[in-house]
Amino acid sequence: MYFYKKKVVTDKKKLCGLTAAEIFELIEPWGYSLSHAVAITNSLYKVKASGIAGISKIPKALKEKLSLEFEMGVDKPVRCEKSADGAIKYLFQSDSGLEFETVYIPDGKRNTVCVSAQSGCRMGCSFCATASYGFRGNLSAGEILSQVIGIPEAGRITHVVFMGMGEPLDNYDNVLKSCEIINSEWGKAISRRNVTVSTVGLLIGIEKFLNNSQCNLTLSLHSPFPEERKQFVPVEKFYPSGEIIRLMKEYPRVKKRRFSLAYVMIDGVNDSDEHLQALRELITGSEIRINLLPYHPTEKGGYKSSSPEKMNYFKHNLMISGISASVRKSRGSDISAACGLLASSLKR
Ligand code: SF4
Numbered sequence: 257m258y259f260y261k262k263k264v265v266t267d268k269k270k271l272c273g274l275t276a277a278e279i280f281e282l283i284e285p286w287g288y289s290l291s292h293a294v295a296i297t298n299s300l301y302k303v304k305a306s307g308i309a310g311i312s313k314i315p316k317a318l319k320e321k322l323s324l325e326f327e328m329g330v331d332k333p334v335r336c337e338k339s340a341d342g343a344i345k346y347l348f349q350s351d352s353g354l355e356f357e358t359v360y361i362p363d364g365k366r367n368t369v370c371v372s373a374q375s376g377c378r379m380g381c382s383f384c385a386t387a388s389y390g391f392r393g394n395l396s397a398g399e400i401l402s403q404v405i406g407i408p409e410a411g412r413i414t415h416v417v418f419m420g421m422g423e424p425l426d427n428y429d430n431v432l433k434s435c436e437i438i439n440s441e442w443g444k445a446i447s448r449r450n451v452t453v454s455t456v457g458l459l460i461g462i463e464k465f466l467n468n469s470q471c472n473l474t475l476s477l478h479s480p481f482p483e484e485r486k487q488f489v490p491v492e493k494f495y496p497s498g499e500i501i502r503l504m505k506e507y508p509r510v511k512k513r514r515f516s517l518a519y520v521m522i523d524g525v526n527d528s529d530e531h532l533q534a535l536r537e538l539i540t541g542s543e544i545r546i547n548l549l550p551y552h553p554t555e556k557g558g559y560k561s562s563s564p565e566k567m568n569y570f571k572h573n574l575m576i577s578g579i580s581a582s583v584r585k586s587r588g589s590d591i592s593a594a595c596g597l598l599a600s601s602l603k604r
Pocket of ligand 1: 385
């Protein structure tokens with residue numbers, strides 16, 4: 257485990273988390289233009305300028321004026337743990353002391369960062385370590401973005417997934433704003449096709465998200481049977497997954513936007529032939545994909561992952577039914593870094 261420098265908290269306002277339009281609103285009364293605002297966001301989100309003095313293409317007088325009230329405000333991780341397979345888990349701490357985790361997952365040309373939207377979570381999914389950590393608070397857009405631009409590998413990131421701590425649609429406004437900044441040319445400029453928001457199914461948030469963002473959406477399903485799903489994912493009681501899948505099927509498709517189901521496979525629990533058949537019936541004929549994920553045991557114990565053979569059996573049978581299915585590799589299991597199952601055992 258590596259430790260970084262102790263976090264220094266100042267009382268200055270933060271630029272990180274602001275859109276180009278918001279920065280323009282700040283500097284317009286001082287006589288500066290939208291192109292100055294875009295120069296600031298480019299330096300902040302793309303170039304990783306270390307401070308306001310390092311922002312390029314803006315006048316010195318603007319830097320001086322900004323510096324009086326603002327700082328860049330990109331949080332850096334306070335700790336990190338590296339897996340034998342190359343995945344790296346970072347621990348961040350907000351100014352108010354909230355802790356949250358991020359996982360960087362290199363895989364050939366594809367480098368994914370798995371970000372948290374909240375510190376802890378209040379959804380209470382039975383198999384998830386974050387649920388036992390409890391809910392500590394929502395992360396601001398700046399704190400979410402810091403997980404993408406504040407890690408040492410920021411320049412190599414190609415994909416962003418909201419599958420870390422928390423339910424992203426329970427922190428809708430900050431997640432949507434982060435997606436806008438990650439996608440925008442004036443921001444991090446990562447294509448919306450490479451950004452995925454994963455939810456356990458807050459229907460109201462899903463409807464808003466589909467209408468206001470072009471990013472991909474994943475529903476964490478884990479059982480095709482509503483009664484069984486309620487035991488894993490209590491939110492099923494209020495927002496039935498059948499409703500959400502119907503919405504995903506009927507929603508007008510925008511080119512290359514992906515809708516998928518995440519299915520964490522647990523040995524002897526949700527990997528029977530009956531589950532396979534019900535999964536098939538649920539999405540045959542649609543363009544919804546299925547990602548089959550290995551289960552990462554938590555400290556509570558109790559469950560173990562389905563075998564690789566069983567996972568490939570599911571994949572094969574789904575594919576011959578015309579369903580796009582994939583088996584996700586287990587990454588970072590030695591550092592408790594499974595996406596969607598980030599351990600709350602924030603090892604100190
Ligand atoms: S699986 Fe996701 S939504 Fe459910 S408790 Fe864990 S972090 Fe929250």
